Amino acid sequence: MLDFPTWKKVWLWGLTLIAAAAALPSLLSATSVKWPDFLPDPQVNLGLDLAGGSHILLEADASQVQVQRLENMEESARSAMRNAEPRIRIGDVSTADGRLSFMLDDPADLDRARERLLPVINGNGLVREWDLSVVDGQRMILTPTQDGIETAVAQAMDSATEVVRKRIDALGTREPTIIRQGDTRIVVQVPGLQDPDQLKELLGQTAKLEFKLVDPTALPSDVEQGIAPLGSEIFPFAETSGFAGSSVAVKRLGGIRGDSLVNAQQGFDQQTNEAVVNIQFDQQGGARFATLSTENVGRAFAIILDGKVLSTPSFREPILGGSAQISGGFTVETANNLAISLRSGALPVDLSVIEERTVGPDLGADSIKRGLLAMMIGSVAVIVLMIASYGRFGVYATIALVFNVLIILGIMAGLNTTLTLPGIAGFVLTIGAAVDANVLINERIREERKRGRRVVAAVENGYKEASRAIYDANVTNFIAGVLLFLFGSGPVRGFAVVLVIGLFTSVFTAVTLTRMWVAGWLRKSRPSDISL
Incomplete structure (x- = not known):
């Protein structure tokens, strides 16, 4: 030895x-x-x-998870009925009281409709997420279960924690502490960051990006009064859009969400030289965007970020490459922050700062x-x-x-x-x-x-x-x-x-x-x- x-x-x-x-x-x-x-x-x-550094305690609004689940279930149910052979016609769709209900045009379609809905409501099969009931032999009611709500909230918080981690890592900070606290809270500690304003701005942005068709039948006078046509909803314009104070009516269903983005980079518009964000969809999202643009050439669509309309351009021609450009009066810094938020993914729920400390x-x-x-x-x-x-x-x-x-x-x-x-x-x-x-x-x-x-x-x-x-x-x-x-x-x-x-x-x-x-x-x- x-x-x-x-x-x-x-x-x-x-x-x-x-x-x-x-x-x-x-x-x-x-x-x-x-x-x-x-x-x-x-x-x-x-x-x-x-x-x-900065210590921030974030709290999520769990009620948004339930609202999003209802919207997703409505779209899935409509798609299931529409794709049935022969098609199952429904009407009187309602999402009141936190549950989805609709009326079958033909009561004889009840068994077929139930068969089409079972795969949708079973989810992953581990937890029963929805209860299906029938009233008067013609109205079908889907009610979320408590286990399903708790599972959805837990998944949303896990996703939100990971999104927060990605955004902070993109800032170049080293060894941040990001942990769950309780059911709906996230603790964020970033050593060396003495000014938490940039951190709050980055984390407070949900980065929920949506592309929805503008409803051409909506009357401007009705929109100003908050009245939208059936099947549409009203969104206000962002302050940087140039139309601050006004609103636009868009189709509630049938658009594209930004959850299929694979990349987002800050860039410049070749014609105006203003700061923009260039985005790229994945294969599935690119196909959906191509279909949407092909079927609606000449129609206006709204680019919506966190419930605010950035712009309402028109489809001049089909967009087949899966790429798009987002403009809205950005500075280089705000465009870069938006690109970081979009790359890291949208927060499934809004996060609000309930405690802030600078050490x-x-x-x-x-x-x-x-x-x-x-x-x-x-x-x-x-x-x-x-x-x-x-x-x-x-x-x-x-x-x-x-x-x-x-x-x-x-x-x-x-x-x-x-x-x-x-x-x-x-x-x-x-x-x-x-x-x-x-x-x-x-x-x-x-x-x-x-x-x-x-x-x-x-x-x-x-x-x-x-x-x-x-x-x-x-x-x-x-x-x-x-x-x-x-x-x-x-x-x-x-x-x-x-x-x-x-x-x-x-x-x-x-x-x-x-x-x-x-x-x-x-x-x-x-x-x-x-x-x-």
């Missing part, structure tokens, strides 16, 4: 120095020394409790100073104890401890992990526990010498026997650290990251590196006795 050929020494020293060097940019960032621009500069990210960096700086003070005091105490107890072997343990701290920082910088206040506590704990392996090894060597073994044999056997206990102890700690990371959140995960990384680096420095140093000293000095 004490045999270290040259190639192995070069490999171990190279690995150690590279990992330690990766910590230098993070250490120098706290001083006035500037890191050279031509060199890589991996940095340890600081968490919200150390660097400050300044002063508290974090104080925490860093106190953490470093605790680390220094702990390190000095450990170093004094190790050298006093084990002499030369204590010096080796001390050098290994310094490299251990540098390697942990280097690995965290290379992996772009985040250091939190509990992470500093993990550092202090690692310092105290890092020399445990050396204590076990040195005590084992001392026992071997008392049994009469020679120096080389005692050292070799001490490392060999102690390594078993060291590996067993670190495996159990590793399992605990992984579980903390998987099931914890925020501060707990920050502690787990440092703990797990520290386990690997402690074993490497305390066992492998010290063994290499001790082996080199024994070969060079060939002592007849050692002092432990």
Whole structure:
């Protein structure tokens, strides 16, 4: 175990120095020394409790999920009846009281209509989402079940959490904390972002994009009074559209939603040079858009974003490529934010900010100073104890401890992990526990010498026997650290990251590196006795 050929020494020293060097940019960032621009500069990210940042608590409007489900079910039911052979005619469609009901023109179609609806209302088959009942042998009523509503809300919140995560990642922020809280709330923490206005604007935008045909039969006077023709609805124009204060009537069903978008990029209109958003549909959405544009050449359609009409252009010709352009008086910044929102997907529900906090960096700086003070005091105490107890072997343990701290920082910088206040506590704990392996090894060597073994044999056997206990102890700690990371959140995960990384680096420095140093000293000095 004490045999270290040259190639192995070069490999171990190279690995150690590279990992330690990766910590230098993070250490120098706290001083006035500037890191050279031509060199890589991996940095340890600081968490919200150390660097400050924005804390926002969002709450969703769960009632929107039920409204959207009703609209989707109405469209699905109409499609199922329309595609039946022969067609099943229905009328008197109503979505009052949170349920969908419609009348069959011919009561004899009842069994066929029920057969067509069963696949639609069963959903995934795991939860019964809708109850189907028949009144007077002719009116069919679809009522959402409580289990179905709860499942839909949970799915909507999961989707909303993922959309929020994508939007924040697109801002280029590092290691944000985005977690569910309760049934309808999402906690968002973004370290380093001192101005939450941009974050609120980005997250407050639902980015629900729709393309709907303008109803040409609607009278302007009726629209101004909020009266829409049967089968249509009224939307106001956005303030940036140039028609602020007026509204337009559009067909309620039969349009295209933006959930089939695969890309959205900010660009410029080639004719007017104004900022626009270029969008691209997937294959299915592109086919639907091509069908809509082909069947309605010459007709106006409304581009609706979050319930506001951006513009009402006309289909001059069929749009077959699955691409479109959205304009509406954007600036470059607003167009880019809209592109980010559309790329990350529309929020299935509106999110409102119910709590907002801006954490300044002063508290974090104080925490860093106190953490470093605790680390220094702990390190000095450990170093004094190790050298006093084990002499030369204590010096080796001390050098290994310094490299251990540098390697942990280097690995965290290379992996772009985040250091939190509990992470500093993990550092202090690692310092105290890092020399445990050396204590076990040195005590084992001392026992071997008392049994009469020679120096080389005692050292070799001490490392060999102690390594078993060291590996067993670190495996159990590793399992605990992984579980903390998987099931914890925020501060707990920050502690787990440092703990797990520290386990690997402690074993490497305390066992492998010290063994290499001790082996080199024994070969060079060939002592007849050692002092432990």
